[in-house]
Amino acid sequence: MTEVTLETIRQYVAGCKRCGLAAGRTHAVPGEGCPTARLMCIGEGPGYHEDRLGRPFVGPSGQLLDKILAAAGFSRQTNVFIANIVKCRPPANRDPLPEERQACLPLLLKQIEIVNPAIIVLLGATALKGLINPSAHITQLRGQWIEWQGRLVIPTFHPSALLRNPQLKRPVWEDFKHVIDKYRQLVNPSHHSDYH
Numbered sequence: 340m341t342e343v344t345l346e347t348i349r350q351y352v353a354g355c356k357r358c359g360l361a362a363g364r365t366h367a368v369p370g371e372g373c374p375t376a377r378l379m380c381i382g383e384g385p386g387y388h389e390d391r392l393g394r395p396f397v398g399p400s401g402q403l404l405d406k407i408l409a410a411a412g413f414s415r416q417t418n419v420f421i422a423n424i425v426k427c428r429p430p431a432n433r434d435p436l437p438e439e440r441q442a443c444l445p446l447l448l449k450q451i452e453i454v455n456p457a458i459i460v461l462l463g464a465t466a467l468k469g470l471i472n473p474s475a476h477i478t479q480l481r482g483q484w485i486e487w488q489g490r491l492v493i494p495t496f497h498p499s500a501l502l503r504n505p506q507l508k509r510p511v512w513e514d515f516k517h518v519i520d521k522y523r524q525l526v527n528p529s530h531h532s533d534y535h
């Protein structure tokens with residue numbers, strides 16, 4: 340049997356028809372970043388810009404995510420892998436349906452297994468519900484560590500929520516400070532952040 344790699348997943352996703360989202364996509368968005376990242380960020384699904392380019396978090400919320408990551412000493416070029424709960428854009432950016440999340444989840448689980456992050460940041464309610472528990476609430480669980488399949492997961496607000504409500508920037512930065520601390524503890528004691 341051929342080995343499943345990030346590349347074979349990327350190729351599969353490009354032609355995937357496991358759910359109805361395939362019909363409306365320009366490009367599937369498999370995810371990108373450091374293939375051996377010990378930190379993974381998981382969002383909801385591609386929006387307009389991501390669908391156009393086939394890359395995750397490249398629109399306004401992606402620019403904000405990159406800024407937060409940079410402040411915390413992370414980047415997709417060096418030490419983070421970025422993925423989404425669904426790999427194709429839902430029409431008019433609606434939330435992905437439970438059956439769409441279910442159809443896509445095995446691909447994300449495989450990516451997690453291959454990249455093998457120690458820490459996973461869940462960006463927003465859809466990521467929390469999609470990976471951990473469909474009835475979980477982001478407002479209740481954000482900032483709390485969850486042990487999940489031998490990894491540590493922390494939910495926080497989605498960057499697009501921060502763009503709508505800048506007051507959420509402070510709690511999200513608090514959450515990222517926990518991520519930095521945990522990363523120093525588990526991965527790299529000399530991990531550098533300019534701000535923490």
Ligand code: URA
Binds near residue numbers: 383395400
């Ligand atoms: N929002 C997401 O959840 N994911 C992306 O890739 C872009 C925007």
